[in-house]
Amino acid sequence: MQLTLWTYEGPPHIGAMRVATAMHGLHYVLHAPQGDTYADLLFTMIERRDARPPVTYTTFQARDLGGDTAELFKAAAREAYERFSPQAMIVGASCTAELLQDDPGGLAKALDLPCPVIALELPAYQKKENWGASETFYRLVRGLAGARRHRPQRDRKSCNILGPTALGFRCRDDIREIEKLLAALGVAVNVIAPYGASPQDLTRLGDADFNVVLYPEIALTAAQWLERAHGQPHTRIVPIGVGATRDFVAEVARLADIDPAATLSAESSRLPWYSRSVDSTYLTGKRVFIFGDATHALAAARIAQDELGFKVVGLGTYSREFARDIRAAAESYGVEALVTDDYLEVEAKVAELQPELVLGTQMERHIAKRLGVPCAVISAPVHVQDFPARYSPQMGFEGANVIFDSWVHPLMMGLEEHLLTMFRDDVEFHDGAAPSHLGGKQAPAPVPAAPVQSDIIVAWADEAEKELKKIPFFVRGKARRNTEKFAAERGVATITVETLYDAKAHFAR
């Protein structure tokens, strides 16, 4: 039993819905109690979809439990087929229906519907949303892609784009950006799936020469199967950030056996220059905490360190399936990986690390707001703001532009930060004032006293305490902790102004 305030991921059948809703011509019959239809609003409200998800729920109630819930499922499946005439159906159970053991797959098979029916086994008490999406997509691909076929040698190689789903973080725009990139390289796109694909389209997956895996959380399992069954290699690099996009272009060029030089030289991102321009100097070494799904967190860490000159002080993910990748990356940044789906644990970590910028999900946005730290959202779980009206990809060269803007914008502007460091007592321009371009009115919530290790017991002299207040609030917590650690290690009982500056020199970057 796990105590949960907020969850990063829904149950696995929500993942299945993300796949089904992204597609057309597919219908999902879900054995689920009354109330589980709440999931529809995720798509119609958060993503502002203009149609209901293609899901029929059995919505059984107490009175049905005494009777025949299996019969209820069969009637729902039959009716769904008649009403929607899908090209294919997926069937499964939500958490409660799983306990009833009605076997939706077997029941649907017995109905002998005139379309392919794919049964999903999504263990709701073990697995979560992304796993559910991945498993659903894999089952669909496996069930519909058919046998390996002969692919004629063509001048123009073609690929499938795999992974974008409904409710995904910026999937809609990433697809467009990657299509542009592939077109520039001269690679044809065979099928994009699941986003916008039909079951019919999935039968054509095997026609492509290779697969582009945009979101490994969703598409890696399917891509690995396609590699085995259809001999299609797949990309490993997720093109988020300038460096990763360049690597991706090179990787695709290798798979398509073409020369990437023209595409790379036509690279259009402003990020490299914006980052080098002198006004960005103040970004140097900004302490950044990163948490999200594995794909976006890994990409963010690379951009933060290599392309913006930040310092990664924390890196984590709720995607346990990719914990190994995150741990390896964290090690390379010299930090400890945080692999958890406990929001409280993430909050404690942010409070402890006192970063100057948080890159996270909507949960971390919330944590950061509470702690008064600037934040940009880089990953699902999403809310309505993560579906902007404007074109706003994360991937490709344009994605890098978007990332530069959206990460730098929440920060104090360079000159302002300098002035704040020099003059802290100006009435309008004091510590508590928010960045002036962000409204500049209310002070961010005071950073709560960091959970200082209880073994450090040192006193602060009044003068030292006053001196500490002259340090800008966004680094004050860190300075306090460092000084106390420094004092404790040296057995200094009372921190003086001298100790403060000794510690400063000791910890100088």
Added chain:
Amino acid sequence: MNALAPLPTLANGVGQCGAREIVQERGQREVFCGLTGIVWLHRKIQDAFFLVVGSRTCAHLIQSAAGVMIFAEPRFATAILEDRDLAGIADIDDELDAVVDRLLARRPEIKLLFLVGSCPSEVIKIDLSRAAARQSRVHAPRVRVLSYSGSGIETTFTQGEDACLAALVPTLPQEASNAPHSLLVVGALADVVEDQFARLFDALGIAPVRFLPMRRAADLPAIGPNASFLLAQPFLGDTAHALQERGARRIEAPFPLGAEGTTLWLRAAADAFGVTQERFDAVTAPARARAEQALTHYRATLAGKRIFLFPDSQLEPALARFLAREAAMEIVEIGTPYLHRRHMASELELLPQDAPIVEGQHVENQLDRCRAARPDLVLCGLGLANPLEAEGFTTKWSIELLFSPIQGYDQAGDLAELFARPLNRRARLEV
């Protein structure tokens, strides 16, 4: 599930007979489960905490229905059942006790904890009432622990509040047998509305007046044979029953929506407490006039417009009565997840006789009827609203009616405005 044929439309003349015809429909129900009530209850009782014992779906539902992450630290959480709990590897009682200990240690200000049952906890038959009794003994006197079910198997949306309040009733203090005649107003209301009603009752000379749910866990209203109660919400069947078991008498009335509804509701209480007509008129006249005035603004927009109400909260018949009688709207269909015949009796008398009532739901057939009827306005849940808008319908999302102050005289205009706004908006937009 049966495949009911689509109902005849209004034009075909349903419900012309004297005894009102109520159509019952079965099929997919596009409604929330009772857990959703936690979204407003956890704000109403300020030192209560709601711990759902359920699955990841339950946690996801509440956080989604609440609008993801509006509240920094919500007073609700989910104890998520895992494989080891189901397989019997972990002892559910021990696990649950540990979760509660952790929670109460983290939130020392909590005085009342509800263990809320869910679909999975009911299917695997976790006895939460026993767990609540055990934990109450452990944590007394600091925290009281109660339990109720908010599962979709047992409860539809607002019935979760009913189950919660019904669980509170046995814990209400007993009034002395010679206590004066008291009034208990039952059903969660916005604080501002509650304060308005308290002032009106005071001016009418009705005292003491108490409210359930209370704002603080310690302020449990007393109850006994000298108490009368007035339902402020139509979905409180079990709570009313539990109160009657404690000897309290229900005052029959329509619900306080709109000027007329509020007057009839207050009047029913006034009659039970022997308030004269003169005094009643003197006290309520200014507020009634204000309500009338406010309603006038919106009547022009709403009059003659046709509305289709999808089932959601059980408020639908009372809303339809308000919209028909005070806003001159035409009612195409009144869907309601459940119709409490007795508690709705006064409402049904006031409703236009030709307004068809459908209890239960088959969402696809209902959508077919809605599309065929082409109403000017559709009241529906969040899962249906944008898709219907995209089809060209104008919609009002129903959950807002539970989150907004809509009862009483001074909210009558606001209630009308909630329905007028989507029509106004559509009229304004030129894109």
